[in-house]
Amino acid sequence: MLKPLLLPAITPPRWVWVIDVVRLADIPEPERTVIADLACPVYADTSPVTPVAAALRHVAIVSTAGLIVRGERPMLANEAGYRAIAATVDDGDILCSHVSTNFDRTGFQQDLDVVLPRDRLRELEEEGSIGKAADTHYAFMGATSPVKLEDKARELGRSMLALGVNTVVLAPV
Template identity: 45%
Template sequence: MVHLHEMPEGPRNLIVDQDLPKYPETKCKSGPKLEDRRIAIVTTAGLHRRKDKHFSPGKAEYRIIPSNTDMEDLIMSHISTNFDRTGFYKDVNVVLPHDRLVELVKRGEVGQEADFHYSFMGATPPRALEPAANELVGVLKDDNVTGVIFSPV
């Protein structure tokens, strides 16, 4: 992604002046040890399987990526033009660290991988994403996920 100081003044000001939501302070919650956790990955890279619907501008939605998906089948339909996709083209783990999670599970450092991972498209206003994010929290709880690797892109 381009550095803020490298952006033209107009787009830079849109980012700097963006009205971001203020959240109340919440205390951290303890949970199981890492080696006992069930972990899902959530990314904002706009990833999905080739057969899935592409992301569209202004749509605050997510795509489900089954953990057994062939990573070569993932495409990125993120709409941002200020987005360097080079790393993704070389190694999907840059935006969806699936192989790293599998390695941690095999070494016993993480309990297990969740059956599904999730991708939003970044460059969506936070307030617009909130309903889908709240929905995903329920989905993760129903799947007994006890930890998330969040990969903001």
């Protein structure tokens, strides 16, 4: 069982000042350092899985934008679960329930692929750069302690393997 070497309390600062959705490098001090120095668990290096050849890759995207399908209960702060977003779900039915006010949503509002590049992945499948774009993609709630996500992440990993997925693109916001 993989465990973090250290388990510091992951307590996000209550007041992180980010000047309207800019790159981290553009954020003035001391706020930039507050974000950059956010307490993170420290993991032993994980032996990387040997990837399959590109043509055999069955790729899913996992976002931490707290994405949900319209009509579902929105995800809440520090929620450890994940949501499945089937390929058949229309772009217009994918909503963002992330708790943070500190990242830009106008990109997502204009173009889902800025956050969840389903169309781009399908293009790679069509041209043969990958074997298959997964039929389902997934979302967690960002800003949740990584340690708290472990059980659900492992559950999702096993579920994806059972569906034939062998490669995951992780996309935080």
